[in-house]
Structures are given as C-alpha cells and as structure tokens.
Amino acid sequence: xxxxxxxxxxxxxxxxxxxxxxxxxxxxxxxxxxxxxxxxxxxxxxxxxxxxxxxxxxxxxxxxxxxxxxxxxxxxxxxxxxxxxxxxxxxxxxxxxxxxxxxxxxxxxxxxxxxxxxxxxxxxxxxxxxxxxxxxxxxxxxxxxxxxxxxxxxxxxxxxxxxxxxxxxxxxxxxxxxxxxxxxxxxxxxxxxxxxxxxxxxxxxxxxxxxxxxxxxxxxxxxxxxxxxxxxxxxxxxxxxxxxxxxxxxxxxxxxxxxxxxxxxxxxxxxxxxxxxxxxxxxxxxxxxxxxxxxxxx
Numbered sequence: 560x561x562x563x564x565x566x567x568x569x570x571x572x573x574x575x576x577x578x579x580x581x582x583x584x585x586x587x588x589x590x591x592x593x594x595x596x597x598x599x600x601x602x603x604x605x606x607x608x609x610x611x612x613x614x615x616x617x618x619x620x621x622x623x624x625x626x627x628x629x630x631x632x633x634x635x636x637x638x639x640x641x642x643x644x645x646x647x648x649x650x651x652x653x654x655x656x657x658x659x660x661x662x663x664x665x666x667x668x669x670x671x672x673x674x675x676x677x678x679x680x681x682x683x684x685x686x687x688x689x690x691x692x693x694x695x696x697x698x699x700x701x702x703x704x705x706x707x708x709x710x711x712x713x714x715x716x717x718x719x720x721x722x723x724x725x726x727x728x729x730x731x732x733x734x735x736x737x738x739x740x741x742x743x744x745x746x747x748x749x750x751x752x753x754x755x756x757x758x759x760x761x762x763x764x765x766x767x768x769x770x771x772x773x774x775x776x777x778x779x780x781x782x783x784x785x786x787x788x789x790x791x792x793x794x795x796x797x798x799x800x801x802x803x804x805x806x807x808x809x810x811x812x813x814x815x816x817x818x819x820x821x822x823x824x825x826x827x828x829x830x831x832x833x834x835x836x837x838x839x840x841x842x843x844x845x846x847x848x849x850x851x852x853x854x855x856x857x
Contacts, residue, residue: 590807594757601753602722603629603658619665622658628751629662630826632721635749638836639717640668640697646717647699649733651724656700659721663698670698674705690714701736703729712736716744721751723758727765745838760810764802 599606603626611617623633632648639646650656653674663670671685689696689712699712703724715737724730730750737746752758802810827835834840 587804587807590804594807594810597757598722598761601628601756601758602626602652602655605658606652606654617661619662622662622665627826628721628753629658631751632659632719633662634827634829634832635719635836636666636668636698638832642836644717645694645697645699645715646719647701647712647715647733647737648719648721649701649703649730650721651703652722653702655721656702659700663700668698669696670700671696672700674702677705686710686712701733703733710736711739711741713739713742716742716746718746718748719751720749723750723752723762723765725761725764727769730765747836747838749835757810 605611605622605625623629636646648659650659653676656672656674660670660672671689673682673685677685688694689699691714694714699715703720718734718737720730720733734748750762752762
C-alpha cells in the first residue's frame with residue numbers, strides 16, 4: 560500500500576500516547592480513503608483502475624471468479640432463479656451496480672436498475688414494470704439510498720444487501736421497500752459480508768448504533784440527547800461512520816488482515832446455499848456454518 564508510511568507514523572504516535580499532529584484533519588481524510596480502498600478490496604477487484612483489462616474480453620467466469628462476494632451472489636441467484644423467486648439487490652455504490660449489471664447481462668437475466676441518476680418518470684415506469692402481474696423480471700438493482708421512502712417493490716420476495724452502510728437506517732429502509740402493504744410472500748433477506756475485512760467492522764458499528772437507538776427509546780432520554788446521537792450517525796462525509804483516528808486505525812489493521820493475512824475464506828457449499836434458501840425452515844435457527852468465520856465483535 561502506497562500510504563504504508565502514513566499508517567506507521569500514526570500507529571507510532573498512538574502507541575506513544577501522542578496526538579496525530581497539527582495536520583490531523585488531513586491524516587483523518589487519508590485514513591478514510593484507505594478504509595474505502597479496503598471496502599473495494601472486499602467488493603470486487605474490478606473497482607480498481609486497470610484491474611479488469613479489456614472489458615470486451617471479460618467473461619462470466621472472469622467477473623464471478625475474481626470476487627468471492629460475487630461468487631457467493633452467483634450461487635444464491637442461480638438457486639433463487641431456479642425456484643422462481645424475485646430479487647432486489649442493493650449496493651451503496653453505483654460502480655458496484657455497474658459490475659452486477661454486466662453480470663446480469665452475461666447470465667441473460669431480465670432485470671431493472673434504479674440509482675440516483677434515474678429520472679422520476681423512468682423510476683415510475685421501471686417500478687410498475689417490475690411489479691406488473693406475471694412480470695418476467697428476475698432482479699431489481701438499486702443503490703441503497705435511491706428511490707425515496709415510498710418506493711414499493713412488494714412483488715419481490717428476496718432482498719440481498721451486497722454491502723452495508725455505516726448507518727443502519729438506509730439498509731433498514733432498503734429492506735422495507737419489499738416489506739410493503741400487499742406483500743403476501745415470505746421475504747428472505749441476505750446480507751453479504753466478507754469475513755475478516757473492514758465490512759465486519761461496518762456491520763458491527765451499525766449494530767451498535769441500532770442498540771443505542773433502542774436504549775435511547777426504551778429509557779426515554781431527552782429529545783436533545785437523541786438529536787445529538789442522530790447527528791453523529793449522519794456525520795459521515797468521508798464514508799467512515801464518523802469514527803475518530805484511533806477507531807480508524809483499529810479498523811484498518813483489522814481489515815488489512817484479509818489482504819495480507821494467511822486466513823482462508825471458503826465459499827458456501829451447494830448444501831449450505833440450499834439450507835439458507837429454504838423458505839420452510841425455522842427462521843430462529845441460524846446457520847452456524849456460514850457465521851463461523853466472524854473474527855471480531857466488540
């Protein structure tokens with residue numbers, strides 16, 4: 560990593576009990592950028608310039624095989640397609656949607672896509688087309704924060720969160736777009752998280768925020784204190800969840816283990832995929848095999 564010297568300097572300052580220096584704001588932004596690079600590593604290598612090569616020669620095997628997360632998504636979607644389910648896939652990033660868009664074309668699956676660049680008239684048209692009786696569209700691709708609160712995708716029965724937000728509320732709103740009035744099916748929600756990476760820390764931080772929110776509501780803390788907590792949730796201009804320098808360094812060290820460490824990540828087997836796609840199983844029984852790779856929770 561080209562900014563390894565920055566990490567070494569900041570880690571040294573932290574271990575000596577010092578501060579990050581007068582240029583702390585710039586250092587914080589640089590660390591936030593490294594966090595984003597680690598997120599891209601967990602999502603797909605084609606997010607990095609020059610990683611894909613000639614796009615015209617990219618095959619289905621290439622686009623799936625170069626990403627563990629997309630390989631897992633492929634296994635899920637193939638199973639769901641065979642069983643006649645309909646899926647909404649959410650991502651924080653439009654360039655990730657671009658990759659999944661190409662993947663859907665290679666699979667010859669019918670799909671729609673909605674993101675921040677989609678016009679209002681176009682949005683209404685593609686939502687109506689997806690929800691139409693006997694619609695043949697299998698997938699609805701959407702950026703997590705697009706569409707507004709009132710978007711209704713109740714004709715789908717599956718939600719896949721390809722990546723997660725530092726703030727849990729956008730992800731909750733994404734799930735709610737399928738849990739609308741008129742939903743008559745059992746809805747399954749899948750959150751894809753690469754074990755041992757920065758994504759684990761993102762999900763854990765979001766869970767803590769949800770816990771704090773419940774505690775605030777249950778103890779009826781003053782409205783001013785609640786507003787202050789909400790402001791902290793939304794203060795995320797750099798995409799780092801509003802974390803301080805110490806927390807950023809800890810998250811970077813944790814996320815880098817998946818890049819430089821010796822741990823092994825194994826994809827789910829066909830039997831495990833069949834288990835989590837089973838709509839008749841007891842929803843209170845978790846699949847420990849698929850959760851056993853979680854490395855840290857604090």
